[in-house]
Amino acid sequence: MAEPHIRVAGLTLAYGSFIIQRDLNFTVNRGDVFIIMGGSGCGKSTLLRHMIGLQKPAAGHVYFGEQGLWDVSDGERARLMRRCGVLYQSGALWSSMTLAENIALPLAEYTRLNPAEIRELVSLKLALVGLAGFEDYYPAEISGGMQKRAGLARAMALDPEILFFDEPSAGLDPISAKLLDDLILSLRDSLGSTIVVVTHELASIFAIGNNSVFLDPESRTMIASGDPRKLLAESGDPRVQAFLTRGIAHPDGH
């Protein structure tokens, strides 16, 4: 049942000679909602950038199925990357285009749909994230939370196999955050996508995650992985416990 989808082996993340994280080893299975968690600045976004092929690892590999992301040709890597949809931490909508154009661009690029069909699809995707009727707005004309949702609609444009989310619920009110979590789960169930989420919202972590990796900024490596609920119940590591219980179980015991 658990078929590996992305495998990270011996990955070291660095900016120049400044090592952010080293020796990361974990596997994301098909259909997982995989959580990348850890304190602020520990390198979660950086890990995500390595997994989607934007940054070359200092050492180690990222495998999509059998293919190593950095062992194949540039063209092949671009093809692998196109199987991923990404929601960036800042939304990253193309600011010179309307929401509809943002979502239509990848569709026009990689499908043979005619403009009317694309328009229909765009409206559907926007409706899915609760932005029906905002087709002709520019990103600067909508709120930050709406930009996040529009970014999600764009990430889903090509019905990707793997969706990456960088802090999807940051900047959303609790109700919208909950709706987004539900949306993520229903995407997984209806499209069969694998989902990788960077988040530190505890509510989200326990509500949607069924697998995870925990990055520690001090030792600069992963110190736990697995189902977050199991980690909470079974992990003996005080740092993991502190994170998952909002510091109630503090590492120093107070």
Added chain:
Amino acid sequence: MTQEPEPGRQLSINLRDDALILSLSGHWTLSSAKPEDQGLSGVIEQLPTSAAVSFKTENLEDWDSVLLTFLTRTIDACSKRGLSVHLDGLPAGVQGLLKLAYAVPARSDAHHEETVPGFLESVGLRALAVWRLTASLLGFIGEATQSVLRLFGGRARFRSVDFWQFVEECGARALPIVTLISLLVGMILAFVGAHQLSMFGAEIYIAGAVGIGMVREMGAMMTGIIMAGRTGAAYAAQIGTMQVNEEVDALRTMGIDPVDFLVLPRVLALVLMMPVLCIYADVMGILGGALVGISTYGISSSEFMGELRKFVHFNDIAVGIFKCSVFGVLVALAGCLRGMECGRSSAAVGLATTSAVVTAITLIVASDAVMTIITTLLNI
């Protein structure tokens, strides 16, 4: 020791054997008067390592971050010498904040080291920077060329809306400033030339001087520099902002080559419009020269035209247009290169813009020198 409470801070240092007691009183706030340093650091230096430091604050009226910085400085100095520091004499709020400040130890490698290089080192660093610029520019020219090839192969895609918008932006919208500058440059050339020529009574040669000067050199050069400041800077800022917002990453993950999508339409638009702007600038410059010649030196318009025809040949116009096209490529590439290299902060966008203009103007002047030498040698 009890003094009139005045708006200011007082520190008294009591040293008894092994105990250093610092009594703080008055207003330790950002707005209060600063007392002179009472040699506290010297006192701490001379304490025996068995000493303990404590604080007394009964007369402390008011405090803010100023007190905290004083305390952290003192505590750091003490802990460097291994002295023990007792904080219990301090107000509870101060103790809480100090605990916060020392909760996470400062990461030693988080501080960026800034060293001031010596003379030789800085010469070397400059040389390396020039080399890096050359390498990155050549690499970028290579990428852009590949992208043009893809365009002809029908594989590079950008939105035609974007392209026409850039054409409008660097064509029609640039006309007012090009008009103004070229007219003025033409007039200046005419005045400078006429002043010398009138000594020989040869004012009539103004037409030739202005014509050749504008068409071969100044028209192209001025257009290049205007576009560097106007369009090159805009390109760097637009693409740089897209870097900051992760929009360029988003293009990459969608499998869209950012060079094809962002750089190509900008370069093409500018390269398309530069010759047009150059011809327009030539005409405006000559018009400026004619205005001066006709109004001040009594040359008739038909004489002026006749002289112009005698001196300015098709060669000269072609050389000017060729130069201007080269400048267009350089300006567009410098702008896009700096934008693509931009870091991930708004300060980086400012740097990218400045450096795009500086790079473009340097390249314009350098390439103009080379092209002038070549055309002179070849007698074109």
